[in-house]
Amino acid sequence: MISTSKGMVSPKMATKRVAASMAKRKKSERNFQLLGRGAIAVALAFLVVLFSSIFSKGLPGFFQYYVEIEVDIDREKLDPTGIFSQQSLYDGDARGVIRSALYAAVGAEGRSNKRAAGKLISPGAEQRLRKMVYNDPSLMDTTQTLRFAMDDDVDSFLRGFINRETPEKDRRINDRMVEYIDRLQADGKIIYAFSDYLIFGSASRNPEMAGIYGAFIGSILTLSVCLVLAFPIGVATAIYLEEIAPKNRITEIVEININNLAAVPSVVFGILGLAVFIGIFGMPRSIPLIGGVVLALMTLPTIIISSRAAIRAVPPSVREAALGVGASQIQTIFHHVIPLAMPGMLTGTIIGMAQALGETAPLLMIGMVAFIVDVPGSVTDPGTVLPVQIFMWADFAERMFVQKTSAAIIVLLAFLITMNAAAIVVRKKLERRW
Amino acid sequence: MTTFQIAANILFIGFVYYFIAQNSARQLQSSTQTKMHSRHHYYGFFAAFMAWLPAYALLIVMAIGDDIVFRSLSTNLIPDAVRTNADFNEIIAHAQIKNVVSGTNFGTQPDWVYDAAQAWQGWIATSTTLTTILCLSLAVLGGFWGYYKINPNFRSRNAVERIIVALLAASSVIAILTTVGIIFSVVFESLRFFALVPVSEFLFGITWNPQFEGAERAGSGQMGLSTYGSVPLFAGTMLISAVALTVAVPVGLFSAIYLSEYASDRVRGVVKPLMELLAGVPTVVYGFFAALTVAPFIRSMGLTLGLDVASESALAAGLVMGIMIIPFISSLSDDVIRAVPQALREAAYALGSTQNETIRQVVLPAALPGVVASVLLAVSRAVGETMIVVMAAGLAANLSLNPLDAVTTVTAQIVTILVGDQEFESAKTLSAFALALTLIVMTLVLNFIALHVVNKYREQYD
Numbered sequence: 001m002i003s004t005s006k007g008m009v010s011p012k013m014a015t016k017r018v019a020a021s022m023a024k025r026k027k028s029e030r031n032f033q034l035l036g037r038g039a040i041a042v043a044l045a046f047l048v049v050l051f052s053s054i055f056s057k058g059l060p061g062f063f064q065y066y067v068e069i070e071v072d073i074d075r076e077k078l079d080p081t082g083i084f085s086q087q088s089l090y091d092g093d094a095r096g097v098i099r100s101a102l103y104a105a106v107g108a109e110g111r112s113n114k115r116a117a118g119k120l121i122s123p124g125a126e127q128r129l130r131k132m133v134y135n136d137p138s139l140m141d142t143t144q145t146l147r148f149a150m151d152d153d154v155d156s157f158l159r160g161f162i163n164r165e166t167p168e169k170d171r172r173i174n175d176r177m178v179e180y181i182d183r184l185q186a187d188g189k190i191i192y193a194f195s196d197y198l199i200f201g202s203a204s205r206n207p208e209m210a211g212i213y214g215a216f217i218g219s220i221l222t223l224s225v226c227l228v229l230a231f232p233i234g235v236a237t238a239i240y241l242e243e244i245a246p247k248n249r250i251t252e253i254v255e256i257n258i259n260n261l262a263a264v265p266s267v268v269f270g271i272l273g274l275a276v277f278i279g280i281f282g283m284p285r286s287i288p289l290i291g292g293v294v295l296a297l298m299t300l301p302t303i304i305i306s307s308r309a310a311i312r313a314v315p316p317s318v319r320e321a322a323l324g325v326g327a328s329q330i331q332t333i334f335h336h337v338i339p340l341a342m343p344g345m346l347t348g349t350i351i352g353m354a355q356a357l358g359e360t361a362p363l364l365m366i367g368m369v370a371f372i373v374d375v376p377g378s379v380t381d382p383g384t385v386l387p388v389q390i391f392m393w394a395d396f397a398e399r400m401f402v403q404k405t406s407a408a409i410i411v412l413l414a415f416l417i418t419m420n421a422a423a424i425v426v427r428k429k430l431e432r433r434w
Numbered sequence: 435m436t437t438f439q440i441a442a443n444i445l446f447i448g449f450v451y452y453f454i455a456q457n458s459a460r461q462l463q464s465s466t467q468t469k470m471h472s473r474h475h476y477y478g479f480f481a482a483f484m485a486w487l488p489a490y491a492l493l494i495v496m497a498i499g500d501d502i503v504f505r506s507l508s509t510n511l512i513p514d515a516v517r518t519n520a521d522f523n524e525i526i527a528h529a530q531i532k533n534v535v536s537g538t539n540f541g542t543q544p545d546w547v548y549d550a551a552q553a554w555q556g557w558i559a560t561s562t563t564l565t566t567i568l569c570l571s572l573a574v575l576g577g578f579w580g581y582y583k584i585n586p587n588f589r590s591r592n593a594v595e596r597i598i599v600a601l602l603a604a605s606s607v608i609a610i611l612t613t614v615g616i617i618f619s620v621v622f623e624s625l626r627f628f629a630l631v632p633v634s635e636f637l638f639g640i641t642w643n644p645q646f647e648g649a650e651r652a653g654s655g656q657m658g659l660s661t662y663g664s665v666p667l668f669a670g671t672m673l674i675s676a677v678a679l680t681v682a683v684p685v686g687l688f689s690a691i692y693l694s695e696y697a698s699d700r701v702r703g704v705v706k707p708l709m710e711l712l713a714g715v716p717t718v719v720y721g722f723f724a725a726l727t728v729a730p731f732i733r734s735m736g737l738t739l740g741l742d743v744a745s746e747s748a749l750a751a752g753l754v755m756g757i758m759i760i761p762f763i764s765s766l767s768d769d770v771i772r773a774v775p776q777a778l779r780e781a782a783y784a785l786g787s788t789q790n791e792t793i794r795q796v797v798l799p800a801a802l803p804g805v806v807a808s809v810l811l812a813v814s815r816a817v818g819e820t821m822i823v824v825m826a827a828g829l830a831a832n833l834s835l836n837p838l839d840a841v842t843t844v845t846a847q848i849v850t851i852l853v854g855d856q857e858f859e860s861a862k863t864l865s866a867f868a869l870a871l872t873l874i875v876m877t878l879v880l881n882f883i884a885l886h887v888v889n890k891y892r893e894q895y896d
Contacts, residue, residue: 018786025788032790036692039685043709043764046757050712053727054719236605244599245606258609263811263881264874265818267845268616271870274852275619282501284536297612304609330595358716361820361845364853387718394722394825402726409719420714424707 054409061407064195064208064400065150065158067121067184071101071129075140078133089134094126098148105189106180116176120184122149124197124209149197150190152207152400154181158190161399198407203373203389207400210393212408214375218288218368218383219357225292225379226299226356231349233296234303235338238345241304242311243333262301269298270365278366285367286382294362299352306351310344311337343430350423354416360387386412435566437497444489444573448482451577455481459584472591480590483597485577489569496565504557511550620874623867630861631662636868639663642831642842644851644862662865664872666833670748670841674827675816677752677837678759683809685756686763693764694771695793706765713761721825724754729826736838744840746828752837755822759812766811770804771797803891810884814877820845844869 009017075082078092099118102108108117125148132146133139153172156162158181168175184190201211237258245251273294277283283290314337322332338345363369368384369392376383384392386408393405435443456478463470470477505528512527530543534551535558583590628636645660689709693702729750736743743749774797782792798805823846830840831847851866 025791029788029790032793033692033696036688036696039688040692040705040709042685043689043712043757043760044705046760047708047712049727050715050720050723050757053723057726233605233608236602237609240599240602240606244602254606254610257613259885260878260881261609261612263814263877264616265820265845265877267818267820267848268620268870268874271848271852271867272612272616272619275623275867276615279619280502281498282505282532297608300609300612328591328595330598354714358714358718360716360718361824361849364849367853369853387716390722391718391821391825394718394725405722409722412716413719416714416716417711 054406054413057403058406058408058410060159061403061405061410062195062198063192064197065155066147066191066193067102067105067150068145068147068189068191069098069101069105070143071097071146072143073097073129073133073139073141078130078140084137086130086134089130092130094129098125098129105187106183108180113176116174117180119177120151120154120180122151122208123206124149124201124204147191147193149195149208152398155208156399157181158192195407198404202375203371203384203392205371205396207396207398207404210401210404212386212389212411214372215384215386215389215408216411217375218291219385221288221376221379221383222291222295222363222368222385223353223357225289226295227349227353229293229296230299230303230352230356234300234349234352235307235345237300237304238307238311239333239338242308243337244329258301258304262305266298266359267361267365269294270362272297273362273366284380284382286370286372286384287380288368288376288383288385289379290366291363291368291385292379294366295356295359298359298362299356302352302355303345303348306348307341307345310341310348313344314340340432343426343432347423347427347431350419350426354419354423357419358387358412358416360391363388364391435562437493437565440493440566440569441490443570444486444493447489447570447573447577448485451485451581452478452482454478455577455581455584458581462584462586466586468586470586471589472594476590476594477584477588479594480583481577481580483594484580485573487597488576489573492572493565493569496561496569500558500561500565504554504561507557508550508554511546511553513546516544516546616874620867620871623864624871627861627864627868630864636662636664636865638665640665640833642666642847644865660861662861664844664869666831667842667844667847667869668872669833669835670827670831671817671843671845673748673835673837673841674752674755674823674843675813677749678755678816679809679813681753681756682759682763682812686760686808686812687767687805689760690764690767690771691793691798694768695789695797706768709761709764712757713765715758717758717819717821718825720754720758721821721823724750724822724826728754741838743838744828746826746830746840747838748827748834748841749837751823751827754826755816755819758819758822759815762812762815763808766808767801767805770801770808773804774800803888807884807888810880810887814880814884817880818845818873818877820849824849844873848873 074097077097078094079088080092081088098121099114102117102121103114106117106120108114128148129146150158153162154177157164157173157178162171162173164178173181181190197209197211199211200213201209202214204210241251241255245254273290277290277293278285318336318340319332322336323329327335363385368388370382370384371392372382372384374381390405390408390412393401393408452475456474459470459474459477462468463474508528508531509524516522516527527547530547531550531554534543534547535554639661640663641661642663642665643661689705693706697705725746729746732747732750732753733743733745736747778796778800779792782796783789787795823843827842827846828840829842829846829850831842832839834841848866848869851862
């Protein structure tokens with residue numbers, strides 16, 4: 001007997017009624033599954049759009065336009081005093097040497113034409129020539145075909161972001177420069193090549209010279225500080241809470257506190273760094289040391305929570321066996337529990353470090369957003385980190401910075417994906433199931 | 435010696451003591467033929483810990499404390515004539531002196547600043563010498579004491595284990611100290627802010643127009659008057675979070691249902707890591723994507739539809755933030771849906787339900803507390819998110835519920851106020867701390883409710 005709202009019906013009637021509703025129910029089943037598939041499709045579509053947008057902008061950022069010119073490396077001009085030191089080369093006329101080579105290449109005569117030709121090449125060229133000669137003095141008084149970066153406006157023009165049809169007064173490249181670029185291109189002197197500035201250059205307001213090297217070193221220093229602090233402290237806290245701490249009110253408070261810290265927005269950790277480390281302890285701004293400490297405090301909850309899970313997964317029989325043959329509690333923990341829980345702890349730590357590597361907001365607050373050209377040599381030198389560098393570049397107006405920013409993002413993502421993949425490998429290969 | 439060199443030397447001294455003490459324990463045993471209480475290396479560890487712990491403790495105190503001491507000492511060097519001046523500000527005075535000390539001074543300062551800076555440099559030299567001598571001799575003496583204690587009856591293992599337990603307990607205190615530090619840094623400055631601006635104005639005022647004191651005097655902005663009504667900021671935060679949730683909740687929830695109930699293991703194995711990839715992307719990348727790709731796209735879409743869209747619309751920031759929090763909702767919901775016991779599903783099938791009827795009427799109600807909690811955690815994530823809104827939402831504090839307008843958020847204001855040089859003690863700088871306080875309270879309340887929902891309404895099956 002099947003009861004419905006209309007009261008009792010015969011089995012035959014009921015079967016009929018169910019059969020009649022089946023088409024509708026099956027349709028609703030189909031729709032529901034479609035909804036689920038649609039949701040996944042939307043999520044994956046977002047992923048594809050995000051990555052393709054970054055990669056399509058960023059891959060060209062790994063390349064830039066260079067010009068190859070015959071440079072007559074004249075000792076008289078380059079090093080007039082003849083002392084041959086970095087300073088004497090700096091005092092020499094490297095710019096003039098490059099300019100005259102460039103004028104010869106495009107055939108520029110007269111003041112205004114020369115000025116136009118001079119704008120084709122990046123101001124970084126002189127520095128490059130000086131460095132090249134300093135490293136290899138035998139180049140002096142020879143003629144070499146050298147490759148210099150082109151100015152960012154020229155780069156944008158060659159990529160088609162600056163339109164030839166735009167009236168001259170609205171375009172950052174004047175007609176004369178267009179003519180010279182065409183001439184260089186016809187002579188095959190303009191080369192589209194891998195951008196060494198991106199990888200080895202440091203912060204610069206000239207987009208064609210800007211690179212991630214300084215920020216990359218800053219990131220490594222900051223993450224080292226973060227790892228050195230967060231891993232031991234996190235693991236020690238996890239061991240204490242899982243294995244040693246008495247189950248009382250204080251322990252409970254510590255546990256609640258750690259869960260709350262995991263929920264605090266990252267920008268608040270920046271305020272902590274600003275008010276306590278810089279304000280009260282009087283430490284300098286912008287240094288990787290403070291950045292690392294702030295990030296360590298931020299990633300501690302992640303490491304503690306995953307380390308605790310790893311310790312809890314070690315079966316009690318292991319501990320009992322060790323205690324049974326006379327090991328002390330500390331010996332049991334250090335000789336048996338920690339080695340078995342280590343893969344899980346490492347996984348949590350790698351994920352925490354990946355989080356720290358991508359974090360921006362707290363580092364802005366402690367001043368790691370300053371424009372710093374020098375590459376930091378130690379954790380107490382002012383520096384910046386990759387995500388902050390990306391944030392700063394994203395703010396600059398020059399068109400070329402868009403590509404550079406995206407290229408820097410690709411580098412950052414490559415590191416993050418490697419770290420996450422390493423975490424998965426560690427988990428898959430080393431973790432034991434009990 | 436620099437702090438790092440001292441630290442490295444202490445480490446070295448400790449290791450030396452470890453080997454000396456271990457050897458001497460071994461020799462003591464073989465020469466006297468008595469059984470030592472503990473194994474040799476525990477005597478070594480004991481001596482090493484005795485060298486390390488007091489010396490490192492002192493080093494930390496000296497390294498952190500020196501600046502605080504110097505500041506109070508330098509206060510005495512400020513002439514009374516300067517100090518009694520109405521414009522005098524102690525923090526600025528210290529900053530002036532420190533700039534000269536570190537060589538980052540630009541322009542010329544009054545004479546007393548140079549005098550104080552010179553004295554300060556002298557203190558640094560003295561303190562460095564003092565720290566080096568004290569720390570290194572403490573390490574040597576401590577280690578020697580540990581070495582001196584070696585005898586067959588000394589229970590060195592127990593002593594070492596007590597030290598280890600103490601160290602482990604001390605590291606769990608760091609988490610508490612962090613919380614104390616956060617509360618300390620936020621609450622005190624907020625109280626100072628509320629002394630300048632009434633709480634009621636901050637909580638219920640509807641115009642946010644902070645000005646630096648100089649600008650206020652010069653009469654720029656809205657007739658030069660600062661107003662600190664935070665309602666537009668919270669409305670903006672809510673608007674962007676609402677847009678984000680409108681995207682993330684349906685997508686995340688339905689993905690979780692499909693992945694846990696319908697998808698084969700192979701599909702799941704591919705799709706789940708891909709979706710979690712979205713959570714691993716740094717927020718600065720989302721911010722860049724929102725500002726450079728999504729916002730112009732939405733603007734041009736709006737223009738073709740004849741709508742007036744701000745170039746930094748709440749919609750763009752919210753949409754991208756929604757993408758960011760999809761994985762939070764999907765993986766947390768996935769976990770709770772999978773935790774619903776199979777027996778419940780089988781019971782529903784046995785009664786003739788189709789799969790979606792089972793999911794909608796049995797599985798989801800059973801998993802509801804967990805799903806609600808995951809949504810609340812996602813809200814708290816959205817409220818605290820900073821980089822996307824800093825880069826894509828702009829700074830105009832409009833009170834608007836239209837997602838096509840430009841709005842600003844609490845986090846974006848905190849960052850803009852506190853990044854770069856700040857004017858000390860001004861209401862504008864302090865307002866960032868008050869905002870941070872409300873932000874912390876908001877996220878903690880959300881988390882508390884989420885935990886409460888899970889604990890109270892969770893059905894215990896098994």
